[in-house]
Amino acid sequence: MAWLLAGCGKEAIRVYTAPKDKPPTQQMAEQGPGKRPPPAHLSWQLPKGWKETGPSQLSLASFSIPGGNGQEAQVSITRLGLLAGRDTMIVNMWREQLGLEPASSEDAVRQFQPVEVGGEKGSLFDLTGKPGKDAEPVRIVTAMVHRPDGSWFYKLSGDATIVEAEKPAFIEFLKSMQMKAEPVETAAAGEQPKPKWRVPGEWKELPAGQMQVAKFATPERGSAHAEVFVSVFPSDTGGTLANVNRWRRQLGLAEVTDQDLTSLVKPLDPANPEAMLVELTNSNKKLLGAIVPRGGSYWFYKLLGDSEAVVPEKEAFVAFAKSNP
Amino acid sequence: MLDRFIKIITSLRLTVICLSCALVLVFFGTLAQVNEGLYLAQNRWFRSFFVLWEPEGGSWRVPIFPGGYLIGTVLLVNLLAAHLKRFQLSWKKLGIHITHAGIILLLVGQLTTDLLSKETQMRFVEGETRNYTESAQKNELVFMTDAANTAEDEIISLPESLLKSETEIQQDKLPFRARVKKYYINSIVRPRGPMVDTDPPPASKGLGTQRVVQPLSEAKSMDERNMPAAIIELIAPQGSLGTWLVSPWLGETQELKLGNKTWRFAFRFERVYTPFSVQLLKTTHEVYRGTEKPKNFQSRIRVENPARHENREVDIYMNNPLRYEGLTFYQYQMVDASPSTLPTSILQVVKNPSWLTPYVGCGLVAAGLLVQFMFHLAGFIKKRRFA
Numbered sequence: 001m002a003w004l005l006a007g008c009g010k011e012a013i014r015v016y017t018a019p020k021d022k023p024p025t026q027q028m029a030e031q032g033p034g035k036r037p038p039p040a041h042l043s044w045q046l047p048k049g050w051k052e053t054g055p056s057q058l059s060l061a062s063f064s065i066p067g068g069n070g071q072e073a074q075v076s077i078t079r080l081g082l083l084a085g086r087d088t089m090i091v092n093m094w095r096e097q098l099g100l101e102p103a104s105s106e107d108a109v110r111q112f113q114p115v116e117v118g119g120e121k122g123s124l125f126d127l128t129g130k131p132g133k134d135a136e137p138v139r140i141v142t143a144m145v146h147r148p149d150g151s152w153f154y155k156l157s158g159d160a161t162i163v164e165a166e167k168p169a170f171i172e173f174l175k176s177m178q179m180k181a182e183p184v185e186t187a188a189a190g191e192q193p194k195p196k197w198r199v200p201g202e203w204k205e206l207p208a209g210q211m212q213v214a215k216f217a218t219p220e221r222g223s224a225h226a227e228v229f230v231s232v233f234p235s236d237t238g239g240t241l242a243n244v245n246r247w248r249r250q251l252g253l254a255e256v257t258d259q260d261l262t263s264l265v266k267p268l269d270p271a272n273p274e275a276m277l278v279e280l281t282n283s284n285k286k287l288l289g290a291i292v293p294r295g296g297s298y299w300f301y302k303l304l305g306d307s308e309a310v311v312p313e314k315e316a317f318v319a320f321a322k323s324n325p
Numbered sequence: 326m327l328d329r330f331i332k333i334i335t336s337l338r339l340t341v342i343c344l345s346c347a348l349v350l351v352f353f354g355t356l357a358q359v360n361e362g363l364y365l366a367q368n369r370w371f372r373s374f375f376v377l378w379e380p381e382g383g384s385w386r387v388p389i390f391p392g393g394y395l396i397g398t399v400l401l402v403n404l405l406a407a408h409l410k411r412f413q414l415s416w417k418k419l420g421i422h423i424t425h426a427g428i429i430l431l432l433v434g435q436l437t438t439d440l441l442s443k444e445t446q447m448r449f450v451e452g453e454t455r456n457y458t459e460s461a462q463k464n465e466l467v468f469m470t471d472a473a474n475t476a477e478d479e480i481i482s483l484p485e486s487l488l489k490s491e492t493e494i495q496q497d498k499l500p501f502r503a504r505v506k507k508y509y510i511n512s513i514v515r516p517r518g519p520m521v522d523t524d525p526p527p528a529s530k531g532l533g534t535q536r537v538v539q540p541l542s543e544a545k546s547m548d549e550r551n552m553p554a555a556i557i558e559l560i561a562p563q564g565s566l567g568t569w570l571v572s573p574w575l576g577e578t579q580e581l582k583l584g585n586k587t588w589r590f591a592f593r594f595e596r597v598y599t600p601f602s603v604q605l606l607k608t609t610h611e612v613y614r615g616t617e618k619p620k621n622f623q624s625r626i627r628v629e630n631p632a633r634h635e636n637r638e639v640d641i642y643m644n645n646p647l648r649y650e651g652l653t654f655y656q657y658q659m660v661d662a663s664p665s666t667l668p669t670s671i672l673q674v675v676k677n678p679s680w681l682t683p684y685v686g687c688g689l690v691a692a693g694l695l696v697q698f699m700f701h702l703a704g705f706i707k708k709r710r711f712a
Contacts, residue, residue, distance in 0.1 A: 011484035013496055017472045018480055018598045019456060059516060078516055093513065093539055132523060207578070225582070 021207060042077065045176035047169035050075070054242055065158070065166055073158030073166060075173070079151070087112070090151075091125055094140055098129025117145045117154065118177035126167075128160055139163040143174050198323040200316040203228065213325075218303070218313045226286075226305020226313065228320070232298065240265060240291065244278055247289045247302070251282040268292065269322045277318065286310040290321040299325070335407040343400040346391055350376075354393075362545030364462060372439060394436075401432045420697025427689030434682025442677035445597050446657065450669045454604040458652075458674045460595040464553055466571060468499055469578070469589045482595075488555050500583055501566060504558040511541040512554040514574035527556055531579040533570025555592060597676075601630035601650065606638065608668040610659050622656045624670040641672065652676050 042061060046052065050063045059076040066072045091108040095101070103111070115124035122145040130137055139160040145152045154177075156163055156170045199205070203216040206227070216228040244264060245255040256264065268275040268290050275292040288310060290301040301321040303310055333339060354370030361369065370376055374395040375388035391399075408425050445458035464485045472479040481498050488494075493504045507527075514536050517526065526534045533556070544551045554572035558565055561583060569579060571592035578589040609623040623642040628635065628649060639647050647654040653675045660669035 011486050013484070013487070013494075014480075014482040015496075015498055016480055016482070016598075017474070017477045018596075020476060020478050089513070089541065093515070096539070135523075223585075 043178045044173060047166070047173050050169075050173075052239075052242075054246065065162055067159055067162040067165075071159040071162060073156060073162040075154070075156050075170065078153045078155070087123070090144065091127075094125070094127055094142060095129070098127055098131055098138060098140065100127065100129045115143050115171065115174060117143055117152070117174045118179055120145050120147075122154075122174070141167055141170060197325045198320060200313075200320060203316075218305070218309055218316075221306075221309045221312065224306035224308035226303060226309035228313075228317065229300075229302045229304070230325075231300045240276065243289070243291060243300070247278065247280055247287050250304070251280050251285055251287050253280060253282050268318065272322075275322070277321075281307065284308075288314060288317055290318070292321055294324070331406070331410070334403060335410045336403075337407075339403045340400065340407070343396050343403065346396050347393075347400070350390065350393060350396060353390075360545075365543075365545060397432060397436060401429065404429060404432070417700055420693045420695070420700060422693070423696060424690050424693030427686045427691075427693055430682055430689060431686035434679050434686055437679040437682065438677055441679060442675065443597070445674045445676075447603060447654070447672040447674055448669065449603075449605045451605055451608060454602050456602040457596040457598045459593075460597075461550060463595040464551075464573060464592060465595040466503070466555070466557075466592045467590060470586050478589075484595075485553060488553075488557075488592075493560075500586070500588075501559045501561045504560060505555055506558055506568060507556040509538060509540045509554045510543050511551040512572065512574070513539045513541060513552070514554055514570070514572045515539070528568045528570040530567035531569045532575050532577075533568070536570055536575075538570065538572070553592065599650070599652070600632060601628060601635075603628055603654075605670055608659055608670045609642075610668070622659045622670075624656055624659075624672065626654075651678065653680075 044061075046063070050065050053062045053064050053074075059078045061077045063075040064072055065075065088103070088105045088108040091111060092102040095103060111125045111127075112123040113125070115122045122143050124141065124143045126139070126141045128137055128139040137160045138157060140155060140157040141163060142156075143154040154170075154174055156166060199216065200218075202219045206215040206217055213232050214228075214230040218226045218228060241256075241258055241261055244261065248255060264280075265276045265278055267273065268277040269292070272292065272294070275290065278287075278289040280287045280289070284307050286303075286305065286307040288301075288303040290299075292299040292301065299321075301317070303313060303317045350370060354366055357370060358366040369392075371393035373392035375392050376390040377386040378389045379386040404425065408422075444461065446461050447455050447458045449455050466483040466485070466488060468481045468483075469478040471477075479498070481496055483494055483496075483503070488505050488508045489510070491505045491508050493502050495502045517535055517537050524537075527536065527538050528534060538554050538556075541552075552573055554570065554574065556568055556570055558568045559581065560566065566581060566583070569590075571579075571590065573593055575591070578591040581588045581590070604627040605624060606627055607625040609621060609625075610619070611621040612618055613620050621642060623640060625638060625640050626647075627638050628647075630636075630650075641647050641654055641656050643656060646656075655673040655675065656670070657673040658671040660671075
């Protein structure tokens with residue numbers, strides 16, 4: 001009997017239907033007033049000589065610090081799943097990157113120094129090594145803070161000389177970090193927190209990805225399809241040139257310089273003179289990007305896809321980007 | 326030969342041997358949890374027919390002791406056989422029959438609990454609604470596409486055990502095959518760092534092009550879970566569609582457009598969907614004054630079941646679980662609010678179809694012993710009266 005029952009427990013491929021996961025924005029809207037989890041907004045005091053290079057798919061913010069002889073160091077802010085209690089593993093993860101032998105638990109803990117990150121207690125460790133046989137020495141200074149929403153890593157890495165020189169500025173940068181919840185005035189006033197923007201009726205809302213506020217699919221035109229992405233950041237994430245070049249790279253186009261920008265960037269909305277629109281094309285792919293400063297934040301809108309699907313949506317996209325969220 | 330077999334299978338000696346083995350098994354199985362962790366030790370010592378030993382670095386295993394299933398099965402057969410052999414239809418034996426029925430029910434109940442019960446978790450922040458629970462141990466690789474009813478997804482779920490064998494997986498509903506090129510039982514998946522991550526990315530398509538996978542040893546402690554990762558190659562009839570990294574670390578689905586269908590896929594915590602939804606309305610986390618010691622974890626939830634036209638609020642707290650639709654929801658953990666998150670509650674959700682068997686079994690044993698004792702007492706009093 002036990003054999004038979006044990007046999008029943010064998011795992012097999014399952015095929016079933018289930019309700020779709022609701023997009024986070026929809027779910028939050030349905031939660032009622034005051035229920036929207038306020039996303040953390042980072043702000044900081046930028047040390048002299050540092051340059052914001054904007055968020056990437058991987059980091060919430062990143063910076064470059066140029067040095068002499070073309071050398072440079074980078075700073076990045078990343079959030080991972082909660083790794084509290086796995087400090088030895090974290091240190092060894094970094095040691096492995098630098099070609100260093102794994103440290104024992106005692107040695108790993110000994111490497112931690114207390115550090116203040118925006119008023120919260122964090123730990124800092126400092127490692128130098130060679131990532132490859134013939135590679136130049138790289139130094140990594142990492143501060144980490146374990147919070148209920150995950151483990152936050154602030155990493156200064158790069159040429160050892162620059163890192164040495166910039167470490168005091170990095171410590172000050174950490175102290176200046178402010179992780180504020182987005183003010184939820186609308187919720188407090190009892191209004192629905194659902195964005196008030198005008199989403200074209202034919203667009204279909206999709207689950208938003210990392211660092212995105214919303215994502216939509218535009219109507220398909222034959223086999224051509226396109227999608228709209230919306231993100232919001234507390235800064236312009238490195239400026240117009242950095243963002244235009246980021247979009248150009250996504251389309252496989254070469255980067256441009258400041259001089260080329262004037263011909264690429266067009267005003268989006270006469271009512272908001274700082275809002276801008278960029279249109280990029282590479283063979284049959286097209287990208288429409290809009291940067292809209294609004295209430296101290298920067299809204300980034302992107303319509304990307306096959307040209308046949310993007311062109312008919314241009315008007316709707318511009319109206320959508322102009323509408324107040 | 327048969328007589329000898331019957332003699333052995335019905336002997337009291339066999340019962341004593343089985344009980345002694347069970348004693349030793351429980352002792353060493355409990356000690357093994359220190360090094361092997363709760364779940365591994367349970368599987369190796371109690372949910373097995375033999376406890377197997379593998380020499381360090383060896384690829385073969387030998388049985389060194391009977392496992393929980395074997396001892397339980399032999400004990401059950403011994404009990405049934407002995408009872409049948411010595412069965413007498415008499416009022417005087419009623420107590421013995423009831424007691425035996427109780428013990429049999431306890432043994433069978435334990436086995437069915439072990440095989441049929443399922444523990445999952447429901448994790449949500451205040452305001453969120455869930456219509457599924459997630460396994461605290463198991464993971465699944467799911468491929469999803471729009472179902473006929475566009476509000477639903479058709480889901481093809483591949484259990485993690487299939488990925489472990491690093492083979493090619495084919496399913497009729499999928500327009501491609503999934504070849505598991507590499508499987509990591511536990512891992513950390515992190516973003517690729519500039520300058521230091523110079524190795525090629527683990528995958529040629531999707532999020533894996535921007536990630537690094539670092540293998541970890543299998544998690545053994547009770548408060549840790551494995552976070553697996555796998556590199557899969559999707560192969561359509563016309564050729565390879567590229568390699569993809571999948572892992573619960575990624576926290577989002579990846580997409581693949583094939584023909585006129587969009588497939589989304591993710592390696593996620595195994596889900597069990599429920600025909601009703603649960604919304605977390607409010608969490609209460611109280612501690613004893615001046616300490617961090619928890620005094621009360623409480624979740625106020627709303628249960629909505631359209632099939633039963635039900636929409637009601639319930640409080641779940643310690644010793645006050647919600648029993649609903651064959652599931653029991655216990656308050657498990659709580660995460661306090663922070664500037665970036667709302668309070669989060671984690672409910673332990675237990676499905677145990679045979680949860681009543683230990684109560685009934687113990688009741689029967691107690692009743693049987695009482696009946697048997699009363700018969701003896703009555704006989705004793707009768708004898709004294711005539712003496």
